[in-house]
Amino acid sequence: MTISIAHLGPPGTYAEQATIFYANWLTSNTELTTMLCPYSSIAQSLQAVASGQTQLAVVPVENSIEGSVTMTMDTMWQLESLRVQLALVMPIAHAFISCANNLDSIQTVYSHPQALAQCQGWLGEFLPTVQLIPSNSTTEALQQLDQDLTTAAIASSRAAQIYNLPILASNINDYPENCTRFWVVSQSQDDLINTSASASHTSLAFSVPANLPGALLKSLQAFAELGINLSRIESRPTKRSLGEYLFFLDIEADAKQPQMQSALAQLTTHAEIIKIFGSYHILPITIEP
Template sequence: MSVSIAHLGPRGTFAEFAAATYADSLGTEITELKAYPTIAQSLQATARKDTDFCVVPIENSIGGGVTFTLDTLWEIETLQIQRAFTLPVQHALISKAQNLSDIETVYSHPQALSQCHDWLETHLPNVNLVRTSSTAEPLPYVKENATAGAISSSWGAKIYDLPILAHPINDYADNYTRFWVLGHQQATCGQYTSLAFKLLNNEPGALLKPLQLFSALNINMSRIESRPTKRLLGDYIFFVDIEASADHSTTQTALELLKMHTAKLKIFGSYDLTAIERVL
């Protein structure tokens, strides 16, 4: 049986590495990795059933929530979280330059640039920093330009057969990204449940009421994050993770009560979280 997995491209991205890691966990099944230009397009491909699954970043321990993933999931009705895992992130400076002093410009995704800010200030204080749509996007250009460097992963360097000048260069050693595997199968059992809701109205205590439900039922909330609805100023969507399985009666009670205090409620599914120490 063949399984297709969507991820953010191009080749050499952290997301491709995560998708490959998930594919390895499937054992003997034949897997096909499909790269898409944006996170939104990879999610939409799975929603259309062009692929069986998609692997997308949801949160980084340094940079916080991945807004493109959150915003797109709110708009899609069909996808459920099948699995979650964390991967350690180690950034590398990739270049064909002979020395650091030969590098004039460094390219990378904004999050990677920010996560290596102190290292860049110390070792390359005068270079031009250019933002790209992914950590892998500049690698073909770096292959042809010895005055250019890119912050990417050792996976990207391997894919494009490029030398690594320095590794790791991230400012914080404990840098992890959490990924979600999404598909169409209903997911009601696991150690975590993720959901999102929009409040009935914007008034004092409007957010407190739904959150108190979890406290009253002794359900721990491990994460909350807000995103603007993009419709009205001050109008927000709240993304929440709880440490409970959706098939437990207490959780079901909480979710039923939550419907009374929200204008819209979406349950993304229950899942287990695995820490994978496969270094990028």
């Protein structure tokens, strides 16, 4: 059986690199084969799974420097029947790629907004006056980079090799311990990974019926009382009205555990809508030097 996996393209993105790692892991642990399917945005990657165009998607959800990938969070809330099967954690090392002879001639730098933000210290020190232009992916601009010697892009050294482009500076992210967490997402009815063992994390989101004092405290109190750790909590606008928010949680427990079942039951009494994205394990990605 061949499994199709959506990811952010074009070739050379970090999402593709994470997808290749996952595809190799999947084929080595199952009898499945894989087919990678690049899409031009994170939202389109998730929509491909929701519409049945692909069976899986690998999407970034959080970076250790810049925080959450809001497009992933918003799209997961908007689309029905998506489930997180696994999390992948991959180290990220950005390279400064250009056909220019030196940094002094660079006028414009392209990359994904996350990459630009993760390198803002380096850019401010070495290229304080350049124009920063966000793109859909780290590799989108690489295909035209050799046509303009005043432009540059921030992407991986692997991407520079793929497009045969020179690297002017390596490891330019502001903090050396830079990593991104990806989710492997499927339709809720698909079970392509053996989940018989207890999972280590659960991710969910919920809204509250009204913006009242104590609404969030009452929703989360059961987790504290039952000794369940929340490793991440973040708010996002509902997009219905100013001041209304959704709350995204990462919880260090399996949703099937009795304590979690009790906490979720109490959350139900205080929340307006709850979406459980899934319980899953975290798989670290090792990048060869």
